Amino acid sequence: MEVYCQGCAGCCIDWRPLLEDDQRPTQPTRTKGHDETAVDEADENGHEHERRLRRRPAIDDVYNLVPLTRDEIRAFLETGLGDVLIPRLWEADAVDDAVTVDGYDLAAIEGRPTFFVGLRKPPKPVAPFGRTTRAWLPTCVFLDPDTLQCRLHEDSRYPDECAAYPAHNVALEQETECERVERAVGGTRIRRDETAAGRGITVTVDADPTDGLLLGRQAIGQKLFVHPNPEALEGRIDRLVAGEATDEDRATFVAIAAASAPGTLSHSEPHAERARTQVLEADSWAGRAIREWERLEAADGDAPGTAVSSAIDGSFEVADGAPPTPGWDALENEEAGG
Numbered sequence: 001m002e003v004y005c006q007g008c009a010g011c012c013i014d015w016r017p018l019l020e021d022d023q024r025p026t027q028p029t030r031t032k033g034h035d036e037t038a039v040d041e042a043d044e045n046g047h048e049h050e051r052r053l054r055r056r057p058a059i060d061d062v063y064n065l066v067p068l069t070r071d072e073i074r075a076f077l078e079t080g081l082g083d084v085l086i087p088r089l090w091e092a093d094a095v096d097d098a099v100t101v102d103g104y105d106l107a108a109i110e111g112r113p114t115f116f117v118g119l120r121k122p123p124k125p126v127a128p129f130g131r132t133t134r135a136w137l138p139t140c141v142f143l144d145p146d147t148l149q150c151r152l153h154e155d156s157r158y159p160d161e162c163a164a165y166p167a168h169n170v171a172l173e174q175e176t177e178c179e180r181v182e183r184a185v186g187g188t189r190i191r192r193d194e195t196a197a198g199r200g201i202t203v204t205v206d207a208d209p210t211d212g213l214l215l216g217r218q219a220i221g222q223k224l225f226v227h228p229n230p231e232a233l234e235g236r237i238d239r240l241v242a243g244e245a246t247d248e249d250r251a252t253f254v255a256i257a258a259a260s261a262p263g264t265l266s267h268s269e270p271h272a273e274r275a276r277t278q279v280l281e282a283d284s285w286a287g288r289a290i291r292e293w294e295r296l297e298a299a300d301g302d303a304p305g306t307a308v309s310s311a312i313d314g315s316f317e318v319a320d321g322a323p324p325t326p327g328w329d330a331l332e333n334e335e336a337g338g
């Protein structure tokens with residue numbers, strides 16, 4: 001699949017605050033995000049209800065959360081990046097199994113709240129869609145705010161979901177909402193916006209359209225997890241809704257996800273305990289960067305009239321151990337050189 005991501009990163013940034021700002025020349029319009037839940041469930045008569053792609057309202061306001069597989073979660077934990085992970089739960093609707101915690105009716109399976117684990121999105125000063133000025137926007141922890149390139153792109157931990165979207169929409173015979181896709185595997189040509197700013201360089205992503213596309217029951221224990229103890233979540237749901245989840249809150253969910261068994265609602269307690277410790281002991285460049293971005297944004301907000309400084313780039317992350325990104329010029333030269 002070839003995409004023209006230069007100057008966009010619309011998949012990695014919560015650009016919704018820009019909607020009130022008509023400086024934005026092009027923006028993706030998406031009705032489906034990374035975090036679409038896709039679960040087929042049977043009613044009491046055993047009839048399968050087709051519920052793929054039904055949007056469930058998340059309890060948090062994080063846009064376009066990238067759902068990670070159990071093995072991806074384990075890889076982040078094993079490499080000391082447990083501090084980048086965060087859970088996503090959903091409010092139940094009239095047809096969902098539900099369990100109530102902190103006054104929220106949470107979507108559940110057999111009385112256990114369901115959740116994804118994704119990547120945290122701290123505020124970063126970014127200028128997507130060819131904008132000339134930066135704005136503080138919730139941005140994936142791994143996006144270099146300067147180049148708008150992913151720090152994990154060539155890394156084994158690059159999430160399948162990031163590689164496959166929007167190929168997943170093609171596989172599901174849905175129109176991709178990304179305007180910068182040239183073609184997907186299988187020769188399907190998808191809409192491409194010829195006027196999109198900075199579309200010159202091709203980024204090739206090797207992904208089968210169905211890679212990582214876990215639907216129905218096969219998602220359980222691999223991408224969709226259940227928490228076995230709703231009582232232990234009292235107070236945590238309130239904090240997740242408020243965007244104030246503590247390390248303990250995140251660890252509670254991440255541990256269960258990492259210790260889950262594919263296709264089942266069970267988990268291994270020793271594995272969960274190990275994963276919990278890995279989250280709580282994580283002290284990565286990415287976790288430190290999240291705290292620093294939050295501090296910088298708060299400081300910027302404390303000084304009315306102070307625009308986001310263009311001097312604030314991702315260089316402090318690199319100085320602290322983050323993988324650098326090559327920049328679009330380097331990619332252009334690479335492409336020109338064959």
Ligand code: SF4
Pocket residue numbers: 011012066119140141142143144149150151152153158159162
């Ligand atoms: S991991 Fe990379 S591609 Fe995926 S959302 Fe984060 S920055 Fe974007």
